């Protein structure tokens with residue numbers, strides 16, 4: 001089956017409890033939905049791939065080589081469709097899996113998983129702590145600074161954009177646009193509420 005949004009989040013929460021992982025899933029989901037709308041994909045399916053892509057994260061933290069490899073078991077026992085299982089495995093292509101991203105949904109997931117982290121961190125260090133005024137050129141500046149968000153693998157993102165056949169700047173731009181409407185849900189744009197004003 002293809003889970004609904006609520007079903008996918010329940011399944012994710014069944015195996016993960018850290019809210020930062022849930023926020024990451026929501027960020028990747030929002031970005032996947034944005035690209036689905038743009039590229040004519042099934043928004044619910046692409047969104048579910050985003051929500052579930054790291055489902056085995058907390059259960060494989062002690063053994064990162066198992067990341068992407070335990071996921072099929074967790075998804076199959078929940079009756080999730082094989083197309084989603086393939087997508088989940090392919091997001092770790094060349095890192096923890098040899099399953100290649102083949103269709104548009106898988107290529108986008110591979111490209112934007114790490115990119116959402118870079119874009120969000122670039123937003124968080126702005127005075128506004130928001131994506132509202134974040135531009136591609138500022139993300140590109142952070143891209144070149146290897147000490148910034150050092151956990152984000154720039155090579156994977158580059159490889160993903162190439163596989164999508166879309167210029168990197170455009171993928172970054174679309175990811176910013178995708179995340180802006182959901183920034184509060186994923187922990188951004190909260191300066192006013194948190195600090196009582198600018």
Ligand SMILES: [Fe+2]
Nearest residue numbers: 024053054113
């Ligand atoms: Fe991820």
